Amino acid sequence: MTVDFAEYAATRRKTLVRSAVLLGCTTDEAEDLVQVTLTKCFVHWRKVASAKRPDAYVYRVLVTALRDERARRWHGETPTATVPDETRLQTDATEGLAVRRALAALSKEHRDVLVLRFYSDLSERETARALGIPAGTVKSRTARALAALSVDRNIARST
Amino acid sequence: MTTETEARRLLRLAADTVDVRPGEPITAPVSRHGRWTVPLIAAATVIAAVAIGFAVVDRDASGPGPVEPVGGSLVPVVGWDATTARQALQKAGLVVETTVQPRCGVTPGRVASTAPTAGTPVVPGTVVTLGVTSSNIDGLCVDFESDAPLMELMDLVAADGPNKDRATFAQEVDVYLNGERTVLTGTEARTSQTWDQRSALGVFATELARLSVGGTWVADPGPLPVECRGIEPAHPHGPARQRFAIVSYRPVTGCAVLDVYRDGRSEPVPSPIDMIVVTTAASASPTATDSHARSVYIAQTFVNFAEGRSDTLPLADQVDLYVGNRWVKSLSAGDVQRPAFQVCLAGGYAERSCPYSAIDVIADDPDGFRAHHEAANCAEQIAPPLRPAQGRGTRSVFLNSRNPQMCMDVWSVELVYNVDTEIVAVNVLLGSP
Numbered sequence: 001m002t003v004d005f006a007e008y009a010a011t012r013r014k015t016l017v018r019s020a021v022l023l024g025c026t027t028d029e030a031e032d033l034v035q036v037t038l039t040k041c042f043v044h045w046r047k048v049a050s051a052k053r054p055d056a057y058v059y060r061v062l063v064t065a066l067r068d069e070r071a072r073r074w075h076g077e078t079p080t081a082t083v084p085d086e087t088r089l090q091t092d093a094t095e096g097l098a099v100r101r102a103l104a105a106l107s108k109e110h111r112d113v114l115v116l117r118f119y120s121d122l123s124e125r126e127t128a129r130a131l132g133i134p135a136g137t138v139k140s141r142t143a144r145a146l147a148a149l150s151v152d153r154n155i156a157r158s159t
Numbered sequence: 160m161t162t163e164t165e166a167r168r169l170l171r172l173a174a175d176t177v178d179v180r181p182g183e184p185i186t187a188p189v190s191r192h193g194r195w196t197v198p199l200i201a202a203a204t205v206i207a208a209v210a211i212g213f214a215v216v217d218r219d220a221s222g223p224g225p226v227e228p229v230g231g232s233l234v235p236v237v238g239w240d241a242t243t244a245r246q247a248l249q250k251a252g253l254v255v256e257t258t259v260q261p262r263c264g265v266t267p268g269r270v271a272s273t274a275p276t277a278g279t280p281v282v283p284g285t286v287v288t289l290g291v292t293s294s295n296i297d298g299l300c301v302d303f304e305s306d307a308p309l310m311e312l313m314d315l316v317a318a319d320g321p322n323k324d325r326a327t328f329a330q331e332v333d334v335y336l337n338g339e340r341t342v343l344t345g346t347e348a349r350t351s352q353t354w355d356q357r358s359a360l361g362v363f364a365t366e367l368a369r370l371s372v373g374g375t376w377v378a379d380p381g382p383l384p385v386e387c388r389g390i391e392p393a394h395p396h397g398p399a400r401q402r403f404a405i406v407s408y409r410p411v412t413g414c415a416v417l418d419v420y421r422d423g424r425s426e427p428v429p430s431p432i433d434m435i436v437v438t439t440a441a442s443a444s445p446t447a448t449d450s451h452a453r454s455v456y457i458a459q460t461f462v463n464f465a466e467g468r469s470d471t472l473p474l475a476d477q478v479d480l481y482v483g484n485r486w487v488k489s490l491s492a493g494d495v496q497r498p499a500f501q502v503c504l505a506g507g508y509a510e511r512s513c514p515y516s517a518i519d520v521i522a523d524d525p526d527g528f529r530a531h532h533e534a535a536n537c538a539e540q541i542a543p544p545l546r547p548a549q550g551r552g553t554r555s556v557f558l559n560s561r562n563p564q565m566c567m568d569v570w571s572v573e574l575v576y577n578v579d580t581e582i583v584a585v586n587v588l589l590g591s592p
Contacts, residue, residue, distance in 0.1 A: 018174040027177065043284035099173035118163065119170035150161040155169065 003049045009038050012055070015120070016062060022103055022115045023066060033069065037062040056126040059116060063130045095155075102152040110145035113138055232562070233287060235277035238313050241268045241291045252283030257291045268292065269313075276529070312419055312432065315349060329421075329433035336437050345431070454556035457576045458530045461585075462558065464497075465521035473581050481573075481586035482515050483508050484540045500585065509539045509589040517585045520570040521558060528558045534573065535559040537566035537590035553577050553584075566590035 013034060020030035040061050041048050048057045103111050116127040117138070124142075128135040149155065161169070233253075236244040245255045272290035281287070311326035328345035335341075420434035456473075463469040474492040480502050481487060487502045503513030521528060534540070534557050558572045569590025577583050 014179045015174075017179045018177045021177045022170065022173055027179070030177075031180065040282050040284075043282055095169075096172035096174075096176035099169045100176060102169075103173060114166060115170065118166040119174055146161045146163070146166055149166065149169070 003054055005042055005045045005049070008049075008054065012058070013038070016058070019059070019115055019120050020062065020066065022100070022119055023063075023112060024104075024108065025066070029069075033062065033066055036065050040065065053126065055120065056122055056129065059120050059122060059126070060130040063112070063116070098154040101154040102149060105152060105154070106145060106148055109141055110148060113141045114145045114149070117142055233273065233275060233277050233279050233281045233285075236270050236273060236289070237277075239270045240314065241270050241289060244270045244289060248287055251281075253281060254284060254286045256286055256288045258288055259291060312417075312435075327431040329431040332432060333434045334437075335435070338438075348432070348435070454530070454554065454576075456580060457574050457582060458556045458558055461517075461572075461574055461582070462521060462528065465518045467522070473576075475577055475579070475581040475583040478582055479584040480517075481584060483588060484586060502587075509591045511589060515587050515589065517572040517587045520560075520587065520589070521572060524560055524570070527561045529561045531557045531559050533557060534571040534588050535563070535569045535590070537563075537569040538571045538588035539591045540588060563590065 016034045016037065017027070017030045020033045021027055025033055037058060041058050048054050051057045103114065106114070112131055113127060116122045116130055117124070122130060124135050124138045128138045131138070234247075236247065239247075241257065245257075248255050269292040270289050271292050274288040274290070275281070275285075315326050326349060328343075328348040330345050332343045332345060332348040333340060334343055334348070416436075416438045418434075418436040418438075419432055420436070421430045421432050460469065460471075460473055464472050472495060474495055476492050478490045478492065478495060479486055479488075480490065480500065482502060482504045485504065487504060490499055497518050500518045501514035501516040504515065507513070508515060538559075553575045555573050555575050558574070560568060560570045563569045567590055571588040573584075573586035573588065574582055575584035575586070
């Protein structure tokens with residue numbers, strides 16, 4: 001059974017936008033990025049819909065579009081490259097925000113694998129395809145990213 | 160150590176802090192024709208807002224320009240060998256279709272035109288139709304000896320195509336650009352880096368690239384197209400000279416003629432190219448019966464005026480100025496100078512501050528313009544979409560921003576002209592940020 005594009009877009013847009021934010025976009029950038037992604041996917045929707053996991057295809061397009069956008073812009077990752085300061089940390093003390101700060105403090109490579117594996121629910125192989133890296137690299141990066149997350153001071157303080 | 164299960168929980172907590180605004184409804188088109196409408200319109204809009212980069216064709220790279228726009232603009236491929244162009248576009252994820260465009264005396268298999276034109280936003284899957292030359296027109300073409308030197312030169316100039324290394328030059332090559340003579344060594348003639356300094360070939364290379372944005376070319380043309388009226392390059396004929404000519408002609412910005420000569424008597428055969436003549440010209444005033452040429456003429460003269468190359472415009476006694484299809488004021492032809500085109504509009508327009516000026520938007524855009532029969536996407540029309548001066552037996556031509564990165568960069572200037580090929584109204588349309 002193939003997935004209807006409109007239905008897919010309606011149900012998955014929110015998750016895609018959130019994934020893009022966790023990958024380092026502002027909300028506005030994320031919404032634009034998701035729009036671009038869905039537009040590109042729509043052009044090939046029969047192919048996307050017939051895929052075993054349409055999400056994997058869509059996330060691959062999203063990551064590629066994000067990478068292209070980053071490459072085009074001189075300033076790179078403005079939204080989350082800076083770890084929030086101590087003052088803001090104390091006032092925004094919810095665990096979710098703390099996790100976002102922790103993600104922002106990670107390297108891009110580690111953040112990408114964490115978001116795609118554990119929020120976007122892609123398998124190691126799907127994550128590897130989306131990022132254009134070997135599956136073994138995904139595995140090793142994931143392990144390092146989880147280790148980094150476990151000692152992150154933002155999360156440690158909030159929990 | 161954070162476990163995978165814990166990581167999933169943490170990531171979801173993080174995601175829940177992201178407040179996502181409701182999106183616009185996204186619907187799929189119902190017809191096969193309409194299948195492309197939504198994505199292409201959306202792509203044009205979105206790509207304008209989030210420009211993803213443009214394919215770059217490096218003339219100095221070996222082989223044809225690899226086209227890598229995963230979202231971006233269609234690169235110019237007019238003049239390319241069709242196979243090379245097809246491969247490059249397909250690499251970019253575009254779907255390539257071809258139509259045959261019979262041309263007498265031209266090597267078959269050359270790209271004569273593209274639809275959409277270069278510079279148009281494309282996404283993977285966009286269908287690009289190449290108009291490919293064919294010389295198989297029974298009974299219509301006169302015998303024409305091999306145009307190989309011309310095509311080889313075209314490969315060298317336009318796209319580093321497959322035959323570029325076959326182009327041979329004499330030890331000294333006379334190069335004329337609009338009558339001005341330069342002498343190149345054979346090595347300089349075939350080295351694109353020298354063209355900027357001695358620019359006849361560079362000029363023609365630019366001309367060929369521009370063709371992809373609108374226009375076409377013909378070889379051994381016979382009578383010149385209407386756009387090229389008034390352009391008659393001096394042909395330094397000599398005994399047994401062999402001449403190969405190519406004419407490019409474009410809407411709005413006129414045409415260029417490239418003539419290539421070699422000595423028909425010298426050895427080896429084929430003898431090397433020893434003279435190149437490039438002549439360019441803007442469009443001349445057309446006849447009233449040629450609507451296309453009239454649009455070209457109006458557009459060209461207005462651009463020349465906007466960019467300060469000319470101080471005259473073909474104007475009717477009264478010229479109405481519009482913004483977003485809304486009438487603002489009228490000018491008397493005798494009062495028209497560049498500042499007179501600056502107008503304001505109560506309540507503002509397209510979230511920009513006034514003045515709005517058809518002259519300024521053209522002159523201030525470093526990327527230039529494209530002539531079209533309709534306004535650009537994103538151009539905000541605040542009044543009902545009625546053509547200015549509707550009902551006066553007029554025609555319109557639009558000058559549109561050529562390379563907008565986002566809706567805020569989009570502009571259109573509609574020039575409305577009458578049966579006497581005089582401008583009666585100027586309408587400025589701007590994209591909303």
